[in-house]
Amino acid sequence: MVFPSYEFAFFFPVVLALSWALMPRQRLWKPFVLAASYVFYAAASPGYALLLAGVTLANQLGAVLVGRSSDERSRRRIMTATVVVDLGVLGLFKYYGFFAGEIGSFLDSLGLGMPLPLLTLALPIGLSFITFQAISYVVDVKRGILTPAATIDFALYLSFFPHVVAGPIVRAREFIPQLATPRDPRNVAVGAGVVLIATGLVKKVAIADYLAREAVDPVFGVPEAYAAPDVALAAYAYAAQIYCDFSGYTDIAIGVALLMGFVFPQNFNNPYRATSFRDFWRRWHMTLSRFLRDFLYVPLGGNRGGRLRTARNLMITMVLGGLWHGAAWGFVLWGALHGVCLVAEHVMRGRGVKAPPAWLRWALVFHLVVLGWILFRAESLDLAGTFIAQLAEPGAATLWTPATLAAVLVVIGFQLLPPDPIERLRERLTALPAPALGTALALVVALVGATVPSQGVPPFIYFQF
Amino acid sequence: MSEPYYPSSPEPPVPPAPKGRRTSARSALVVVFLAALLLVLFEGSSIRDAGEEMDPGLGRELTLAIGEPTGWVSDLLPFEDWTDDALAFLEDEDVGAAGAFQSAASGAGTGRGVPPVPPSSFDPGELGMEPPPLGELDTLLVTGDSLSMPLDLELARRLADTGDVEVERDPHVGTGISKTGLVDWGRLSTEQTAEHEADAVVVFIGANEGFELPAPGGGQVECCGPEWAAEYAYRVRRMMNTYRRGGRARVYWLTLPAPRAEDRQEVARAVNAAIEVAAQPYRAHVRVVDMEALFTPGGRYRDAMTVDGRRQIVREPDGIHLNARGSGLAAAAVLAAVRRDFGG
Numbered sequence: 001m002v003f004p005s006y007e008f009a010f011f012f013p014v015v016l017a018l019s020w021a022l023m024p025r026q027r028l029w030k031p032f033v034l035a036a037s038y039v040f041y042a043a044a045s046p047g048y049a050l051l052l053a054g055v056t057l058a059n060q061l062g063a064v065l066v067g068r069s070s071d072e073r074s075r076r077r078i079m080t081a082t083v084v085v086d087l088g089v090l091g092l093f094k095y096y097g098f099f100a101g102e103i104g105s106f107l108d109s110l111g112l113g114m115p116l117p118l119l120t121l122a123l124p125i126g127l128s129f130i131t132f133q134a135i136s137y138v139v140d141v142k143r144g145i146l147t148p149a150a151t152i153d154f155a156l157y158l159s160f161f162p163h164v165v166a167g168p169i170v171r172a173r174e175f176i177p178q179l180a181t182p183r184d185p186r187n188v189a190v191g192a193g194v195v196l197i198a199t200g201l202v203k204k205v206a207i208a209d210y211l212a213r214e215a216v217d218p219v220f221g222v223p224e225a226y227a228a229p230d231v232a233l234a235a236y237a238y239a240a241q242i243y244c245d246f247s248g249y250t251d252i253a254i255g256v257a258l259l260m261g262f263v264f265p266q267n268f269n270n271p272y273r274a275t276s277f278r279d280f281w282r283r284w285h286m287t288l289s290r291f292l293r294d295f296l297y298v299p300l301g302g303n304r305g306g307r308l309r310t311a312r313n314l315m316i317t318m319v320l321g322g323l324w325h326g327a328a329w330g331f332v333l334w335g336a337l338h339g340v341c342l343v344a345e346h347v348m349r350g351r352g353v354k355a356p357p358a359w360l361r362w363a364l365v366f367h368l369v370v371l372g373w374i375l376f377r378a379e380s381l382d383l384a385g386t387f388i389a390q391l392a393e394p395g396a397a398t399l400w401t402p403a404t405l406a407a408v409l410v411v412i413g414f415q416l417l418p419p420d421p422i423e424r425l426r427e428r429l430t431a432l433p434a435p436a437l438g439t440a441l442a443l444v445v446a447l448v449g450a451t452v453p454s455q456g457v458p459p460f461i462y463f464q465f
Numbered sequence: 466m467s468e469p470y471y472p473s474s475p476e477p478p479v480p481p482a483p484k485g486r487r488t489s490a491r492s493a494l495v496v497v498f499l500a501a502l503l504l505v506l507f508e509g510s511s512i513r514d515a516g517e518e519m520d521p522g523l524g525r526e527l528t529l530a531i532g533e534p535t536g537w538v539s540d541l542l543p544f545e546d547w548t549d550d551a552l553a554f555l556e557d558e559d560v561g562a563a564g565a566f567q568s569a570a571s572g573a574g575t576g577r578g579v580p581p582v583p584p585s586s587f588d589p590g591e592l593g594m595e596p597p598p599l600g601e602l603d604t605l606l607v608t609g610d611s612l613s614m615p616l617d618l619e620l621a622r623r624l625a626d627t628g629d630v631e632v633e634r635d636p637h638v639g640t641g642i643s644k645t646g647l648v649d650w651g652r653l654s655t656e657q658t659a660e661h662e663a664d665a666v667v668v669f670i671g672a673n674e675g676f677e678l679p680a681p682g683g684g685q686v687e688c689c690g691p692e693w694a695a696e697y698a699y700r701v702r703r704m705m706n707t708y709r710r711g712g713r714a715r716v717y718w719l720t721l722p723a724p725r726a727e728d729r730q731e732v733a734r735a736v737n738a739a740i741e742v743a744a745q746p747y748r749a750h751v752r753v754v755d756m757e758a759l760f761t762p763g764g765r766y767r768d769a770m771t772v773d774g775r776r777q778i779v780r781e782p783d784g785i786h787l788n789a790r791g792s793g794l795a796a797a798a799v800l801a802a803v804r805r806d807f808g809g
Binding site: 006007009010012013016017020023043097101104105108174183185186187188189190191192193194195196218221222224225258259261263264265266379380423426427430431434435437438439441442445446449 | 491501511615618625776
């Protein structure tokens with residue numbers, strides 16, 4: 001089930017009303033919201049719900065065993081085994097086809113045949129997010145940051161419908177304490193939630209999908225058919241599209257959770273405002289950044305082993321972060337590009353190189369990020385190469401329309417504005433009375449719905465990850 | 466072995482709530498239900514329309530269960546017309562009513578006696594004759610449902626190298642010839658033909674077929690018996706006739722490779738049989754490009770096949786669509802057929 005759909009429009013009001021009605025009776029509320037979350041997740045395929053239940057039970061077993069064990073080596077072994085199970089599930093569904101093909105091709109080129117069966121496995125929606133959250137739980141229990149939660153609390157944490165499909169990656173220690181006591185029905189951030197839902201719908205349906213149709217998909221599909229002006233427009237448009245698509249989803253997820261009384265961490269903070277790559281990763285997909293930092297970069301040693309070790313750790317983290325997005329060399333290269341830029345910044349900071357002016361740093365970082373998005377979006381490295389080569393091909397601008405240009409400029413330019421006036425406007429909107437908020441939400445849904453083409457709303461980009 | 470160092474995380478255990486006014490859960494319910502009520506009043510029939518377009522299943526039943534009463538309420542009120550007028554500037558352009566399946570009679574049983582056999586039923590090549598010379602291939606239209614993606618891209622890329630052929634891509638995801646609410650392919654094919662005047666049209670459609678079709682004597686006919694196949698073939702034939710533009714264009718209609726799911730295989734068999742029958746009067750202008758023989762010989766589904774001496778995955782994980790490699794093979798088969806007609 002996706003947020004901008006009729007199914008969700010029927011599902012959510014009913015679940016919201018029953019959730020608040022049952023909230024004082026936690027013994028009823030928890031099974032109800034758990035069941036609702038499984039219905040939400042199983043709407044794509046009932047088999048996926050079985051897998052989610054399996055991952056839940058395996059990780060809860062691991063966490064309980066870690067919690068019961070007083071021997072450090074045993075705790076470590078149990079944690080490792082549980083993480084291996086999580087990564088095994090993720091690897092099987094997400095990476096099997098890629099690696100079976102790549103390894104098979106390599107062995108075949110040596111005359112050894114293709115020993116691995118070539119199968120296509122459907123990737124259960126949100127599996128990457130689910131496994132990362134499960135890992136965070138077991139590892140935090142091992143680290144002593146968390147005690148093992150009740151099974152129903154952990155099951156709710158993993159499956160809670162606002163974030164089960166595409167994040168944000170909520171840490172167990174952020175969510176499970178919110179289950180300890182009923183949410184206060186007199187203290188709900190209704191205005192903030194509604195503003196986020198409305199903003200997310202506009203970002204996803206009215207902007208991201210429009211840019212995809214009008215500029216991104218045609219050029220990334222056949223870049224050789226377009227000259228530099230259109231190819232450049234498509235590159236910037238994709239930067240705007242992926243931001244609106246993913247942050248739009250996150251806005252809706254956070255807004256829906258707020259209406260239910262739960263708070264999720266922020267996931268985006270004007271990423272195209274960044275003046276360094278370190279800054280970028282503190283603004284883009286922030287919950288993934290901190291997961292990679294806390295569960296990969298720091299355990300690898302972080303910046304505690306000198307420049308070379310730091311560079312190695314940064315590269316490993318970013319390349320694996322790229323691979324997390326999908327089994328393709330484009331994602332690996334995208335991660336490597338970000339890793340190289342982070343390493344370069346680290347080296348320059350260490351040597352005390354004087355930083356260029358802020359506007360130049362912004363321009364450099366922004367255009368390198370856009371270059372990275374080309375690798376990320378192109379269906380193959382060949383097409384990415386063709387796309388980049390076409391940037392030097394003179395020709396006419398056939399896709400430049402006022403609406404497309406305005407959409408790109410607004411999305412990127414809005415992030416460069418001073419944040420305070422925008423924040424004040426948001427706060428004023430959140431203070432509107434409930435009837436005004438309801439009317440405004442209906443108006444936004446109707447306006448956004450009118451822009452949906454006959455093909456319907458395409459899936460969110462991050463659903464595939 | 467010492468415990469690795471972990472920094473104290475800068476994030477608080479529970480994220481801070483966003484700034485702004487805090488109100489009651491009752492307000493949240495007022496907002497959501499008021500928005501829902503307004504949408505029912507102003508857009509109620511669109512729920513019913515959306516339900517009618519959904520694939521069979523619980524989602525469709527649920528949407529229709531809500532959409533029919535809300536549509537009834539909406540039909541009684543003038544609000545939806547106001548909304549439609551106000552938001553018309555944001556919507557897709559109407560493709561017009563010409564050629565629509567909805568407004569046409571059923572295909573079966575419309576004639577009496579034995580129908581004549583026109584010369585266009587024969588491909589001159591099959592009779593050992595030189596085909597009449599064709600003009601240049603200037604415009605190639607690739608259309609269909611989600612099956613036509615990424616075939617359209619593969620064809621566009623391969624023809625981009627020549628620089629002479631303009632490839633128009635017009636996929637309509639989630640549509641089908643046997644469902645007309647979302648897109649009426651009879652009407653759409655007429656509109657596409659008028660707009661593009663394509664010299665060659667590649668059609669790959671059938672991922673969402675199997676819906677009931679109007680029966681000749683009234684009522685509906687269910688998939689996938691001869692009655693359904695006959696109605697489906699009639700619709701395909703009308704589209705073929707539209708796309709071939711009286712013989713000025715060539716049509717390349719792809720059959721369906723067998724899908725993984727058995728219930729879908731039944732639909733695919735009926736669709737493929739209908740395509741073969743539909744093309745018979747137009748063998749001079751319509752080429753049926755056999756994807757079943759290429760990807761699933763004998764109708765047996767497979768994920769991978771040998772390409773260039775190596776086993777390679779050619780299907781998407783859904784067991785319906787072709788992946789990029791599979792689409793590349795399909796594009797090669799289509800281009801071979803195109804080149805037989807247009808040369809090059």
